[in-house]
Amino acid sequence: MKLRIATWNINSVRRRIDSVERFIKEYDIDILCLQETKVHNDSFPMKAIKAMGFEHVAINGQKAYHGVATFSKIPFSKVEKIEFCEKGDARHLSTSFITPSSGEVTLHNFYVPAGGDVADVNENEKFKHKMDFLAEMTDIFTKQANDSSAILVGDLNIAPHENDVWSHKQLLKVVSHTPLEVEKLKILQDSMDWQDLVREHIPTTEKLYSWWSYRSRDWTQSNKGRRLDHIWVTQPLGNKHTNMEIALAPRSWEAPSDHAPIIADFDFS
DNA sequence: ATGGTCGACTTTCGA
Numbered sequence: 001m002k003l004r005i006a007t008w009n010i011n012s013v014r015r016r017i018d019s020v021e022r023f024i025k026e027y028d029i030d031i032l033c034l035q036e037t038k039v040h041n042d043s044f045p046m047k048a049i050k051a052m053g054f055e056h057v058a059i060n061g062q063k064a065y066h067g068v069a070t071f072s073k074i075p076f077s078k079v080e081k082i083e084f085c086e087k088g089d090a091r092h093l094s095t096s097f098i099t100p101s102s103g104e105v106t107l108h109n110f111y112v113p114a115g116g117d118v119a120d121v122n123e124n125e126k127f128k129h130k131m132d133f134l135a136e137m138t139d140i141f142t143k144q145a146n147d148s149s150a151i152l153v154g155d156l157n158i159a160p161h162e163n164d165v166w167s168h169k170q171l172l173k174v175v176s177h178t179p180l181e182v183e184k185l186k187i188l189q190d191s192m193d194w195q196d197l198v199r200e201h202i203p204t205t206e207k208l209y210s211w212w213s214y215r216s217r218d219w220t221q222s223n224k225g226r227r228l229d230h231i232w233v234t235q236p237l238g239n240k241h242t243n244m245e246i247a248l249a250p251r252s253w254e255a256p257s258d259h260a261p262i263i264a265d266f267d268f269s
Numbered sequence: 270a271t272g273g274t275c276g277a278c279t280t281t282c283g284a
Contacts, residue, residue: 011284012276036284038277064277114284117271126283157284214284215273258275258284 001100001268002242003074005031005107007153007229008250008261009211013037013069017045019253021052027247027263030073031097035111035155037067044069060090068093068109068154077104084136085129089113099268102149102236110137110154119178127175130157134184141191152194152232155259158185161204164227176226194232197264201244210246211259219251231264240266 006029010016013034024032032054037044040063049057054071058079061067067090078096083089091113096106113133116126144150158181162168171177189196202208209225216222233241243265251260 015276036276065283116283213273214275217273255275 003030003099003266003268004028004263005033005151005153005231005266006247006261006263007033007035007109007155007231009035009111009155009229009257009259011036011038011257011259013067014039014043014045016255016257017048019250019256021048022253023247023250023261024052024054024071027261029263031107032071033093033107033109033153034069034071035067035109037061037069038064039067058093058095060093062088062090066090066111068111070095070107070109072097078106082140084133087129091133099149101268102240104149105237105268106148106150108150108152108154110152110156112137112154112156112158114157115175115181117175119173119175119180130175130181131184134181134188138184138188138191141188141194144192146193146234147236148234149236150192150234151237153230153262155228156185156230157228158182159209159226159228160185161199161227163204163207164209166207166209166224166226171226176228189232193235195235195238197231197233197241198227198244198246198262200241208246209260210262212251214258229259229262231262237266240268242267 056072059069091111113130115130118124121128210229212219212225
């Protein structure tokens with residue numbers, strides 16, 4: 001059983017429904033996790049997604065902001081969502097599916113708060129929310145068994161390594177790359193011994209980004225990116241992933257998202 | 270010279 005799983009911050013699923021269709025066709029995606037769908041569940045383009053061949057659709061949306069969705073060509077054995085920080089935000093969705101080699105695998109889809117502009121929990125409520133959110137994630141995973149088979153994907157809004165940003169020095173005080181965020185992300189990663197699947201395939205000695213600001217005339221020329229999007233796996237799945245790609249082409253499609261999709265291939269035979 | 274550009278849903282915020 002080979003599965004191609006992708007994660008993509010789509011920045012409005014309705015605005016980019018054509019790009020979603022093009023992406024899943026050109027890249028032959030089996031399970032797609034979206035973040036920032038920006039649509040209430042009542043207005044979600046369910047018909048269009050099902051017409052693309054995704055019979056199994058899980059959504060957690062709210063009006064105008066945030067929102068996550070997971071589409072699959074194979075059935076879910078379980079669907080759950082966790083509300084973080086008692087804010088009523090739609091930032092998490094987990095779906096599980098059954099595999100021959102690893103039994104039930106749980107796929108977490110996350111949209112971590114961006115955190116605003118000021119990297120100080122006392123001065124910036126949004127940054128405090130981001131830190132609280134990471135702490136809650138850590139608590140939840142600390143309580144789970146390390147030997148369970150799980151995948152965590154999404155926009156974590158943190159670029160941890162020096163080569164996950166275009167300039168380590170210039171971004172040290174910029175939210176997404178501050179030492180405090182990097183430390184908290186590491187603690188979260190250690191909570192369940194998560195492996196950074198993307199960096200398993202491309203070492204930290206190479207620059208690697210998944211997001212480029214809209215505020216640049218030519219993102220390819222300036223190439224001032226950050227690696228905000230991630231795919232992690234627990235130890236039991238450490239030998240189940242066969243390939244990985246950050247798909248750069250969709251960042252240049254018409255009316256693109258500011259994030260590139262990340263694709264991971266698994267063999268659960 | 271705190272800019273530059275998106276999306277949602279109002280005239281401004283969040284990213």
